[in-house]
Amino acid sequence: MQILVQKFGGTSVASHELRLAAIRHVEVALSEGYQVVVVVSAMGRKGDPYATDTLLSLLQGVDLGSPRDKDILMSCGETISAVVFAAALRGRGHDVVVLNGGQAGISTSDRFGDARILEIRPQRILSELENGRIVVVMGFQGVNEDGDVTTLGRGGSDTTATALAVALNAQRVDIFTDVDGIMTADPRIVDEARKLKRVTYTEICNLAYQGAKVIHPRAVEIAMQKNVPIRVRSTQSMDEGTLVTSATAVLETATVADRFLTGVTQTAPVTQISVHQEELRGQNVFALMAEHAISVDFISVGTDRVTYTVPGKDGQKAAELIRGLGAGPQVVENCAKVAAVGAGIAGVPGIMAKIVDSLRKEDIEILQSADSHTTIWCLVHGEQMEKAVRALHQAFELDSPV
Ligand code: ADP
Numbered sequence: 001m002q003i004l005v006q007k008f009g010g011t012s013v014a015s016h017e018l019r020l021a022a023i024r025h026v027e028v029a030l031s032e033g034y035q036v037v038v039v040v041s042a043m044g045r046k047g048d049p050y051a052t053d054t055l056l057s058l059l060q061g062v063d064l065g066s067p068r069d070k071d072i073l074m075s076c077g078e079t080i081s082a083v084v085f086a087a088a089l090r091g092r093g094h095d096v097v098v099l100n101g102g103q104a105g106i107s108t109s110d111r112f113g114d115a116r117i118l119e120i121r122p123q124r125i126l127s128e129l130e131n132g133r134i135v136v137v138m139g140f141q142g143v144n145e146d147g148d149v150t151t152l153g154r155g156g157s158d159t160t161a162t163a164l165a166v167a168l169n170a171q172r173v174d175i176f177t178d179v180d181g182i183m184t185a186d187p188r189i190v191d192e193a194r195k196l197k198r199v200t201y202t203e204i205c206n207l208a209y210q211g212a213k214v215i216h217p218r219a220v221e222i223a224m225q226k227n228v229p230i231r232v233r234s235t236q237s238m239d240e241g242t243l244v245t246s247a248t249a250v251l252e253t254a255t256v257a258d259r260f261l262t263g264v265t266q267t268a269p270v271t272q273i274s275v276h277q278e279e280l281r282g283q284n285v286f287a288l289m290a291e292h293a294i295s296v297d298f299i300s301v302g303t304d305r306v307t308y309t310v311p312g313k314d315g316q317k318a319a320e321l322i323r324g325l326g327a328g329p330q331v332v333e334n335c336a337k338v339a340a341v342g343a344g345i346a347g348v349p350g351i352m353a354k355i356v357d358s359l360r361k362e363d364i365e366i367l368q369s370a371d372s373h374t375t376i377w378c379l380v381h382g383e384q385m386e387k388a389v390r391a392l393h394q395a396f397e398l399d400s401p402v
């Protein structure tokens, strides 16, 4: 029998009605003859009673002092969610077993809060499936060498799902969420965003790394290693969603062969920092940032100035550090990175001209820009971010089918 892994995100398991919609997808898979492994996230989003962020807010103003304990707390959201989901499945007459990360055989590194999966021993899951059960696995968690609970970082349930699919040699992994699939832009910003029917692992990885939060890029990379197809789809409909496969598989269908731009993404807030070389007197700002674990981006080093960006949360700290070197940095807070992402941007003439034109037409100031073979980034003021995303989406006619 073939195995199907089905992952349901937080908004897909937030209420009894939604869980029943999710279970319809499980039942379709069963009727198609699949053995089903379900991976669940914590229920709901920030503010909902059992969401991960809500659990974390219990620690507000408290110095827990133990990353290990914090992971125990954070893993509770999935524990609750899995048990409640299993109960709903039993209510529909199914035989179910709930497994936590460790029981599911997921071994991780011991970096609490951001652990990496090192190995999966799938024997327990396989024997439960052989016994005719649906296996419900708590997403986002594993255990380290000492048997301590670890969590996998933001989007960790996506990683649980694709890693299990690889370990179980599954036919496919379905990522169920609250949108119809992977779109040409975040549908919360661009009304005209269009669902992509098929994309390659590389395209969606690029999109995800540039800020499209619909699936975690690490999860995509894991599936890519063993060529396990991913389908991103909506819990609330039977729409087939977006199929993510290798380039060869996509080319065989010849549906997207000519697409050079996949979509537009955004990341915010970021802070832009600029310092005169003269004031730095040869001191290395990047070494200083690294020392304080501040990640830098958009780096441009000129004879006159050094300019770069840092995540918004690190902006103040970065500026202080530079003042500590005796220099007076120019700091622009609350910026946003807007990116046009594709597989074939490299060497296509006129793209930058089009970007500059479309942003200028909307009176959007480009603070900085950069490009790679897959992506062109523009740094803009935060309040102009949404306008910029919409302008680029329109300029490249991403709303019309390829
Ligand atoms: P889940 O809780 O199911 O994991 P997420 O919030 O992680 O859901 O991901 C789904 C959300 O991703 C959507 O609601 C949508 O707003 C957002 N999103 C951002 N960019 C894109 C995109 N390019 N295509 C689809 N969704 C996107």
Ligand code: MG
Pocket: 009, 155, 158, 213, 214, 215, 216
């Ligand atoms: Mg998610």
